[in-house]
Amino acid sequence: MRIMAQIAMVMNLDKCIGCHTCSVTCKQTWTNRPGVEYVWFNNVETRPGQGYPRRYEDQDRWRGGWTLNRKGKLELRAGGRLRKLLTIFANPIMPSIQDYYEPWTYDYENLTNAPLSSDIPVAPPRSLISGEPTKISWSANWDDSLGGDPSPDPVLAQVSDQVKLSFEEAFMFYLPRICEHCLNPSCVASCPSGALYKREEDGIVLVDQDRCRGWRMCVTGCPYKKMYFNHKTGKAEKCTFCYPRVEVGLPTVCSETCVGRLRYLGVLLYDADRVSAAASVPDERDLYEAQLDVFIDPDDPAVASADLPPDWVEAARRSPVYQLIKKYRIALPLHPEYRTLPMVWYVPPLSPVVDALAGTGHDGEDAVNLFAAIEALRIPVGYLAELFTAGDPAPVNTALRRLAAMRSYMRAVNLGEPHPVPPDAGLSEDELRDMYRLLALARYDERYVIPTAYGNPPGVVEEGVCSLDYDGGPGMQQPFGEASGRPVPVSIENFHGLKERQTSDEITHDRVNLLNWDGRGTPAGLFPPRRKKS
Amino acid sequence: MSWGESMLWIVAPYITIVIFVGGLIWRYRYDKFGWTTRSSQLYESRLLRVASPLFHYALLFVIVGHITGLLIPRNWMEAIGVSNHAYHVNALTWGGIAGLATLVAVGLLIYRRRTVGPVFLATTNNDKTMYAVLALAILSGVVTTVAGFVPSEVSYRTTVAPWFRGVLILQPDVTAMAHASGLYKVHTLIGMVLIVLFPFSRLVHALSAPLGYLFRPYIVYRRRPR
Structure with missing residues (x-):
């Protein structure tokens, strides 16, 4: 293991x-x-x-x-x-x-350059690939x-x-x-x-x-x-999981700015030796369970003896992601049939079922109605199963039933019913309440449980050495001009930028509006001023 | 041996080698980020799917041809029973086919580059220079191959090839080169220009042919040094 x-x-x-x-x-x-x-x-x-x-x-x-x-x-x-x-x-x-x-932009210049006419000038679209006028x-x-x-x-x-x-x-x-x-x-x-x-x-x-x-x-x-x-x-690029932020314990930008607060980030422990076996199970519909089996319970005694930093193990124990995926089993992987064992999972939507019920005049929050609707509205379940479980409706049904049970149970609780009975969805009252808390109330530090980069104390991130004067670094004189040589490692740039922002009182005069920066060149103020080497 | 000849066939090849090797070291150290194929497949792929494989595969044959023709001495070949005549028949057939295929493909590629708007927009002056020299090198190469149709005692096997091997062992044979026909001299000079351009153009991607892919494990893990 x-x-x-x-x-x-x-x-x-x-x-x-x-x-x-x-x-x-x-x-x-x-x-x-x-x-x-x-x-x-x-x-x-x-x-x-x-x-x-x-x-x-x-x-x-x-x-x-x-x-x-x-x-x-x-x-x-x-x-x-x-x-x-x-x-x-x-x-x-x-x-x-x-x-x-x-992709396109608009020829905004036309707004000011167009000759006087009875029509209002427009900014016509221009292709960003060919530069020619384009039809969007x-x-x-x-x-x-x-x-x-x-x-x-x-x-x-x-x-x-x-x-x-x-x-x-x-x-x-x-x-x-x-x-x-x-x-x-x-x-x-x-x-x-x-x-x-x-x-x-x-x-x-x-x-x-x-x-x-x-x-x-x-x-x-x-x-x-x-x-x-x-x-x-001429190079490949991809989502970086905002690693410079994650390394210092911050959530990704997409999570941070999500207005619905629907994203959860946390540590999952897995057995790397079982990854290939899990990815090669013969039946596509077994891939979901196989991947669940690869994940390791953070309270497993084997974890303590593994070579993991203590704060990572601690984060794994508090991981909201682990609870949603493995404890409550309400989060499902996207297209497991691709056999890549994806690590961004989804809680399937119950709302369309509730809406459909309410639209027919039924009580859309009632567990009995909801359970019946999940069964009856086979189409949504079938579609969700094609997305999340390679077509197997059972895990989708389980997830939706649990969400429905939570909804109806918590409504009973909030309406002050004396002895609300949890609907039968395989979860206890306490579990339903915990799940409700995680899905509905969880605060920032409960939704994002992110330990800092391996072996580093919080707030300090190092890439090899935390200095700018390594060979070929920006502290050294560049022989072929500003743009030649290796770029500053992002975490170094990030660390100095954050430190600068947090420790300096005055607002620098060279401020740059990143919204107007097209990525060409380095406008003044983009980076903090260089300190003279002492 | 005139001053001009010694400049062309003694000084120039070594300057070429120094620029080639030094340029590659510089490029690798200071421009790993710029070291790429700069593919334009995203813009246009119908022409590319025909022209690019044709060009590259034909070029591989051309390279093999150059190695056999330049590096293996004539008497070695004859020692293993390949007569001068048999050699030239082979060289003309295979070299001619490969050379023509390369020429057609580079023509297609240049046509594509010029006529497909986004591809032309993404073409730098560096690319244009490189394409011009590359096309000239291929064109002159095909012409010399066809001109070698009549096997003679003064083919490149007794002129260019000994000089080339001499350059590699630091004893360039200028007299041999001086006997080569003008066509070969022109082709050799264009070749040297191409080699000089190599480290500073997109041609460098040839050196990153990813043969290691055949032997590494599929999934690459990296760990930060602790």
Whole structure:
């Protein structure tokens, strides 16, 4: 047994209102640069819907993730090592920019330069790819709130044709997506250069920008299509799980700014030796249980003897993510059938069932009604099962029943009923109350239980050495100008930036508005002034 | 041996080698981030899917051809029973096919680069220079291959090749090179320019051919040093 830790995320879909705040703040933080205009590390999709990039879940076409070969061994669906090298000169299966969308800007100058006329001048759209005038016809959330035709949804195609229409009328929810930071990441396995890696300490999957050579195999390898190609730098980029923030114990930007407070972050312990076995169980429907078995109870005596820092073990014991996933079993993985063992899980939405009940004049909060509705409204359950459990309705039913039980029990409690009886969903009264607390009331430090980076005291993060005068560092004279040489490690930059902000009283005169910065050059005030070496 | 000849065939090749090696070391140390294929597949993939594999595979044949032609002395070949005639028939057939394929492919690639708007926008001056020299090198190479149609005693096997091997063992044979025909000289000079450009252009991606991928475990883990 080899116990490793991972910072994982759970999103409670019942609370998502599809406001895209997570997407926008993420974009402002990470992808507001030229070359990644079309890239959304975090995007919010309307389900049913096509998704972003369009129909990315159609693995017959995009060939992402893993599959079992005839001998029952895991292999990359897009082909093995030799095939990757033989097709390296032009990746045969890679989404084009049109499968995402052609990013655009507006010709704002026209507003001031247009000659005098009786019509109000407009700012016409310009493609950011070709620079030509363009017609905006698609984007990352074009079919927002069923604004487009959801019938191309590959998941919908799995649910039988009969139910489609009623389903579309009755059921809609939002699905925020980030990189899954999988336990068995197929993007990492697809990278010919070995530039993609999974961090042993916290499981975050990152791209080494110095080693990436732009072969683009990771874009094909990721079944969630959360690997992106920066067309200006020629390198792969992906969601970083905001590692500079996580390392100092702060939640990711998408979590921090979520208005519904629906994201939970915490430590999950897992047995690294059992990952491959779990990813290669023969029946796709067993993948959910197999992945649950890989996770280790933080109170297991084996954890104490594992080589883990005490604050990480402590965080694992308080982990909200562990409780939602393994204790209450109300969080489910997204598309386990891709066999990557994803680590961003979802509490399926009960609200559409409640709404459907209330719409028919029934009491939508009553447990008996809700239980019956979960059974009767097979369509939502079927669809959710295709998303979260490779089509097995049982775990979805369990999760929804538990949510329904909590809803009805807590209503009885809040209405002051003398002896409220917990509905039969496999949870005790105390467990229902704890689950309610975690889902409805949990405060910041209960939703985000994040230990600081391995072996470091809180507030201090080191990358090798915490100094700027290492060989080739910014403390050294650059022989080929400001832009040459290695960039400052992010955590060093981050640490000094935070320290500067917290310890200096005066507001510097060189302030830079990051909203107006397009990523080119370094405007004055972007970084704190250099101190003279003493 | 005139001053010009010794400049061209003694000084220039060593300057080329120094710039090539030094440039690569500099580029690797100071520009790992810029070391990439800078693929334009995201913009356009229909033409690329034909032209790029054709170009690269044909180029691999061309490289093998250059190694056999330049590095293996004629008498070694004859010692293993390959006559001058048989050699030239082979060289012309395989070299001709590979060379023509490379030429067609580079033509397609340049056509694509010029006509597809986003690809052209992403083309830097550095790229343009590189493409010009690369196309010239391939064109002159194909011409010399075809010109070698008539096997003779003064083919590159007795002129360019001994000089090239001499450069590598620090005894450049200028007299041999002086007997080469003008076509070969032009091709050699363009080749040297291409080698000089190599470390400073997108050509460097050739050196990161990821052969290690065949041997490493699929999942890469990294741990911060403790």
